[in-house]
Amino acid sequence: xxxxxxxxxxxxxxxxxxxxxxxxxxxxxxxxxxxxxxxxxxxxxxxxxxxxxxxxxxxxxxxxxxxxxxxxxxxxxxxxxxxxxxxxxxxxxxxxxxxxxxxxxxxxxxxxxxxxxxxxxxxxxxxxxxxxxxxxxxxxxxxxxxxxxxxxxxxxxxxxxxxxxxxxxxxxxxxxxxxxxxxxxxxxxxxxxxxxxxxxxxxxxxxxxxxxxxxxxxxxxxxxxxxxxxxxxxxxxxxxxxxxxxxxxxxxxxxxxxxxxxxxxxxxxxxxxxxxxxxxxxxxxxxxxxxxxxxxxxxxxxxxxxxxxxxxxxxxxxxxxxxxxxxxxxxxxxxxxxxxxxxxxxxxxxxxxxxxxxxxxxxxxxxxxx
Numbered sequence: 001x002x003x004x005x006x007x008x009x010x011x012x013x014x015x016x017x018x019x020x021x022x023x024x025x026x027x028x029x030x031x032x033x034x035x036x037x038x039x040x041x042x043x044x045x046x047x048x049x050x051x052x053x054x055x056x057x058x059x060x061x062x063x064x065x066x067x068x069x070x071x072x073x074x075x076x077x078x079x080x081x082x083x084x085x086x087x088x089x090x091x092x093x094x095x096x097x098x099x100x101x102x103x104x105x106x107x108x109x110x111x112x113x114x115x116x117x118x119x120x121x122x123x124x125x126x127x128x129x130x131x132x133x134x135x136x137x138x139x140x141x142x143x144x145x146x147x148x149x150x151x152x153x154x155x156x157x158x159x160x161x162x163x164x165x166x167x168x169x170x171x172x173x174x175x176x177x178x179x180x181x182x183x184x185x186x187x188x189x190x191x192x193x194x195x196x197x198x199x200x201x202x203x204x205x206x207x208x209x210x211x212x213x214x215x216x217x218x219x220x221x222x223x224x225x226x227x228x229x230x231x232x233x234x235x236x237x238x239x240x241x242x243x244x245x246x247x248x249x250x251x252x253x254x255x256x257x258x259x260x261x262x263x264x265x266x267x268x269x270x271x272x273x274x275x276x277x278x279x280x281x282x283x284x285x286x287x288x289x290x291x292x293x294x295x296x297x298x299x300x301x302x303x304x305x306x307x308x309x310x311x312x313x314x315x316x317x318x319x320x321x322x323x324x325x326x327x328x329x330x331x332x333x334x335x336x337x338x339x340x341x342x343x344x345x346x347x348x349x350x351x352x353x354x355x356x357x358x359x360x361x362x363x364x365x366x367x368x369x370x
Contacts, residue, residue, distance in 0.1 A: 128198065
């Protein structure tokens with residue numbers, strides 16, 4: 001029921017799209033070190049996404065296997081076996097039963113958003129073009145920033161909006177390179193339906209990512225992954241039986257296909273496991289800007305594995321995206337704080353840079369005393 005997707009399309013099928021700047025220390029070398037660390041972590045996530053794209057490409061092109069929901073289901077099962085089981089052995093408010101009694105319906109909605117975001121983007125390729133998906137998928141970033149403004153109380157500066165614009169310019173350059181390279185030849189049957197599906201999927205990605213940032217900063221990483229693993233397994237399993245049972249039944253299993261499924265599942269599991277760690281020290285918005293380069297990594301691997309044509313615009317696109325990402329990370333966002341508290345607690349929602357906030361408060365106090 002799914003069209004075959006090249007690697008850069010499969011890339012959009014499975015990653016989680018996941019406000020703020022880098023948690024910088026006061027100043028000087030520590031600031032530059034934290035920026036570099038954030039860049040490295042973001043590119044690690046991009047490589048995980050690239051791994052899912054390459055394995056999906058092999059499954060689709062060589063073995064005619066198009067089962068993105070099955071691949072996602074395996075990932076959710078891994079999350080369930082590791083993190084959901086981990087919650088069952090915790091005590092107090094971190095216990096699985098305690099969480100389910102108080103917040104089960106919230107996590108059902110989160111799991112639904114996470115599963116359907118992936119599915120809608122995949123589905124959109126049957127109706128619209130690669131260019132439309134690449135451009136409209138970026139709609140999730142402004143939606144994410146808006147949600148972070150109201151839910152996480154993030155307050156942006158002019159440089160953040162400039163940085164986002166620069167990153168989107170890099171995406172536009174990448175799309176232009178795709179067109180010049182002749183890869184814009186898989187048009188769907190109803191562009192309007194496809195575009196709507198992309199916008200819905202991107203919005204659901206934004207909802208999922210904001211919830212993830214809230215949970216990992218306010219509650220715990222284990223709780224987020226455990227509950228997503230639980231409800232993601234249930235929801236994707238039911239949807240799998242509805243939309244992909246014929247595709248699964250037609251698979252001629254051998255060790256190579258099984259190995260590709262395992263490789264895909266491990267890349268996705270690493271992506272889901274590492275992303276909350278990166279979001280905790282940065283933010284959902286900065287992570288989403290950083291993983292825009294995943295398309296380009298997929299392309300670079302495709303040059304050798306699938307015979308893609310190279311264009312110098314891809315290098316320009318990568319450079320522009322990285323410049324925008326560094327600009328965004330160079331300045332922390334502000335957090336709306338209660339008037340009675342000049343320095344928020346470490347667990348406050350949306351805090352990206354407690355060290356810098358402390359320094360700014362100390363400087364203001366010193367100036368007032370003088």
